[in-house]
Amino acid sequence: MDNNLVRSYIIDIYNNPKNYGSIKDYDFKKKGYNALCGDNIEIFLKIKDGMISNISFISSGCIISKVSASILTDEVKGKKVSDVKKNLKFEDIKDKLLIELSLSREKCAKLSFETFENLLKDL
Amino acid sequence: MNKKDFPIFKNTKFYNKDLVYLDNASTTQKPQIVIDEYKRFYENYNANIYRGIYRLSEEATALYEESRKRVAKFINADFEEIIFTRNTTESINLLIYTFAKKNLKKEDTILLSVMEHHSNIIPWLILQKEIGFSIEYLDIDENFNLKNLEIIEKIKPKIISLCYISNVLGVKNDIEKVIKLGRKNNSYIIIDAAQAVSHISVDVKKLDCDFLVFSAHKMLGPTGVGILFGKKDILDKMPPFLGGGEMILSVSKDEFISKDVPYKFEAGTQNFSDVVVFKKSIDYLESLGMKKIEKYIKDLSFYTYDKLSEVPGIKIYGNRNEFGIYSFSLKKIHSHDISSFLDEDNIAIRAGHHCAEVLMKNLKVNSLSRVSIYIYNDESDIDKLSESLKNISKLF
Numbered sequence: 172m173d174n175n176l177v178r179s180y181i182i183d184i185y186n187n188p189k190n191y192g193s194i195k196d197y198d199f200k201k202k203g204y205n206a207l208c209g210d211n212i213e214i215f216l217k218i219k220d221g222m223i224s225n226i227s228f229i230s231s232g233c234i235i236s237k238v239s240a241s242i243l244t245d246e247v248k249g250k251k252v253s254d255v256k257k258n259l260k261f262e263d264i265k266d267k268l269l270i271e272l273s274l275s276r277e278k279c280a281k282l283s284f285e286t287f288e289n290l291l292k293d294l
Numbered sequence: 295m296n297k298k299d300f301p302i303f304k305n306t307k308f309y310n311k312d313l314v315y316l317d318n319a320s321t322t323q324k325p326q327i328v329i330d331e332y333k334r335f336y337e338n339y340n341a342n343i344y345r346g347i348y349r350l351s352e353e354a355t356a357l358y359e360e361s362r363k364r365v366a367k368f369i370n371a372d373f374e375e376i377i378f379t380r381n382t383t384e385s386i387n388l389l390i391y392t393f394a395k396k397n398l399k400k401e402d403t404i405l406l407s408v409m410e411h412h413s414n415i416i417p418w419l420i421l422q423k424e425i426g427f428s429i430e431y432l433d434i435d436e437n438f439n440l441k442n443l444e445i446i447e448k449i450k451p452k453i454i455s456l457c458y459i460s461n462v463l464g465v466k467n468d469i470e471k472v473i474k475l476g477r478k479n480n481s482y483i484i485i486d487a488a489q490a491v492s493h494i495s496v497d498v499k500k501l502d503c504d505f506l507v508f509s510a511h512k513m514l515g516p517t518g519v520g521i522l523f524g525k526k527d528i529l530d531k532m533p534p535f536l537g538g539g540e541m542i543l544s545v546s547k548d549e550f551i552s553k554d555v556p557y558k559f560e561a562g563t564q565n566f567s568d569v570v571v572f573k574k575s576i577d578y579l580e581s582l583g584m585k586k587i588e589k590y591i592k593d594l595s596f597y598t599y600d601k602l603s604e605v606p607g608i609k610i611y612g613n614r615n616e617f618g619i620y621s622f623s624l625k626k627i628h629s630h631d632i633s634s635f636l637d638e639d640n641i642a643i644r645a646g647h648h649c650a651e652v653l654m655k656n657l658k659v660n661s662l663s664r665v666s667i668y669i670y671n672d673e674s675d676i677d678k679l680s681e682s683l684k685n686i687s688k689l690f
Contacts, residue, residue, distance in 0.1 A: 182689055208630050209660045233628035276634060
């Protein structure tokens with residue numbers, strides 16, 4: 172895809188992220204922090220009948236970290252916890268970002284994924 | 295100014311675009327004559343210095359000492375007053391673990407400023423844990439200048455350790471006044487000149503500081519070479535730093551006798567190839583002339599400030615300065631994102647806290663973007679930067 176189109180796709184998600192905010196009656200939550208750039212995130216999770224019935228996040232940081240969190244939460248919402256645990260890979264999120272991540276930016280994209288992985292360990 | 299002397303600008307075309315390198319406060323590019331000197335040294339003179347009783351080692355030693363002489367002359371110091379370290383950070387640590395450790399007592403106070411680089415804060419905090427002295431910080435006023443210098447008269451700090459030019463704000467501190475006040479109150483004075491030596495003529499005799507530290511790689515020279523200037527009578531009284539080969543006159547099972555300065559502080563095989571090459575970068579700077587460099591950077595620095603100011607939503611943390619160092623925020627865009635966007639145009643700037651978290655907290659920001667220019671930059675670089683920033687600003 173054309174560079175400018177990718178850019179506007181990313182910025183559009185950044186300005187209107189999915190699942191942004193907190194969930195009042197969450198079942199689980201987890202914080203994540205990237206000491207290198209000061210990015211932080213908190214993910215909230217609601218489980219019903221073994222399904223991720225609701226998920227949200229609050230973050231402060233760069234575009235990549237927020238957009239990745241939007242893509243991640245959108246990806247797993249409504250799915251079975253067991254399926255997500257088995258099948259979710261960082262590459263799937265990375266592919267949907269549509270941009271090539273430099274080494275220094277990959278950690279930004281990984282913040283939400285790793286925080287979510289840690290959260291799954293609590294379930 | 296002489297961009298053609300720097301091969302990286304011919305060779306590096308990421309994204310098929312010319313490189314616009316604006317991270318010079320971090321490290322500088324190298325001119326061809328500096329790069330060529332590595333080849334000349336390794337093809338003709340490579341041998342361990344001091345050790346060999348043979349011609350080749352003697353030639354290598356002579357080149358190494360030639361560099362020491364060159365550095366001494368460049369800042370108007372004496373030959374024995376120049377000690378080679380790995381970098382500015384190591385030069386400061388050397389002082390802290392030898393000079394400061396020997397001289398500071400629990401009841402003493404030292405004086406730093408909020409704009410110091412981590413390398414001029416953390417080693418002091420480490421030593422403070424051991425000895426327990428007090429650390430005071432000079433604050434900055436609304437114009438980003440150090441304020442309340444008169445506090446020196448009140449607290450009579452045993453040691454004052456300050457940067458000459460801030461790596462974040464681009465402000466030049468009134469070091470002359472600090473030294474004058476320090477002298478009146480028997481303070482020892484350490485100057486972190488990492489950002490200064492490449493930009494202005496520095497004369498340690500005229501300044502009358504006790505110590506001055508800087509790095510070769512920020513002045514067109516190789517990485518891995520730091521410089522510590524110290525007044526000879528003070529260096530003489532200091533204990534050695536690292537123990538090992540070449541810093542001793544004699545050793546027995548129970549004791550050793552150190553060599554005289556500067557050798558007392560240069561233990562083990564030195565980074566002699568880089569030190570030899572460093573001479574060429576000073577030769578190059580002097581062939582251009584420091585006065586001419588000062589003027590060139592000053593003009594381009596003002597131009598940079600004016601072009602940055604045109605960008606909608608920009609906030610510059612610092613004044614229109616003469617040294618081409620500007621930190622800024624742009625709307626609410628994270629500094630890492632700004633760097634990534636600029637990188638798409640092959641423009642390299644710095645993002646983050648610039649090893650100055652104390653200052654970042656003082657300015658109430660988490661991170662900033664920083665542009666820093668040097669002699670090979672020109673107005674077209676700044677135009678590209680300004681254009682690219684305007685495009686980024688439009689996106690948000």
